[in-house]
Amino acid sequence: MTDKSDLLALLREGKSYISGQELSDRFGVSRTAVWKAVKSLRDDGYEIEAVSNKGYRLISSPDVMSESEMASRLRTVYVARELHYYDRVDSTNVVLRRMAEEAPEGTLAVADMQEAGRGRRGRGWISPPGINIYMSLLLKPEMDPSDAPMITLLMALAVADAVIDVTGLDARIKWPNDVVTGGRKICGILTEMDMESDYIRDVIVGVGINVNQTDESAFPEEIRNTATSLRMSGGSAVCRSELVAAVMNLFEGYYEEFRHSGDLRGIKDEYEKLLVSMGLEVRVLDPKGEYSGTSRGINDRGELLVELSDGTLREVYAGEVSVRGIYGYA
DSSP states (O other), X not given: OOOHXXXXXXXXXXXXXXXXXXXXXHHTOOHHHHHHHHHHHHHTTOEEEEETTXXXXXXXXXXXXXXXXXXXXXXXXXXTSSEEEESOBSOHHXXXXXXXXXXXXXXXXXXXXXXXXXXXXXXXXXXXXXXOEEEEEEEOOOSOGGXXXXXXXHHHHHHHHHHXXXXXXXXEEETTTEEEETTEEEEEEEEEEEEETTEEEEXXXXXXXOOSOOSGGGSOGGGTTTBOOHHHHHSSOOOHHHHHHHHHHHHHHHHHHHHHHSSSTTTHHHHHHHXXXXXXXXXXXXXXXXXXXXXXXXXXXXOEEEEOTTSOEEEEOOTTOEEEETTBOO
């Protein structure tokens, strides 16, 4: 029988029943092989109705994290087409680093649990099993190393748009790469680059999304006032595999636009629509000296434009600089 992801994808496309003979012809296998594949999916928790003289119909999907489930939802050409799922890892960034030299661009590693997840500036990322998304994407862009930070903004936009599409929540971006709902963080992104002189070997983009925590006790005390989950924000559980695929589907389009133009001009307007600080006063925590101003969006390289009280426009480079809203985290 063909890969289960192909069968799942076809069943999802179907508006009505798909006959066993049609599936048999489509995949070039026997009717018995089709039946066995359907049985295997049922064993995985999928509800598939079978009616004589009509065929099969997918009724519901569980929150299954598997290569087949995620692959069945992809519409990409190369992003996440090589997909590795793990029940438990140290971190998905580390997993990809081990295979980066041989793996093709677009390889995606997804884990149900991380034992050594990391956030920005070496901070730990809480990674319990069964409720969240932990994933890392391998890219091999041909560009100057100074351009690589723009990739992080592309991923932030893909995550925010995917959250909107899948959950209907009002997801926004806290520059440069945190995704928030209701002013609280639901996603962090850690981008790591392997380079040699002026040549990029690869870029690994790690993404952690708080998905199905049910209350604030799921978070460490120090971040309970600034973190939330999609379920806490929206009131219902979210299918993690659906969200993973949605992020990858969107990211490929943004990444191709970026590679074509060499900067963020093609996605700048879309990014600014979701920029939570747009037009608001922000505090820039620069080691060289803190200052306040009004957020005026980003430039073509993804630097935040902050207008000072005298009308001067400063370009803020992400690096080690943090930006906070005057009245809260976002």
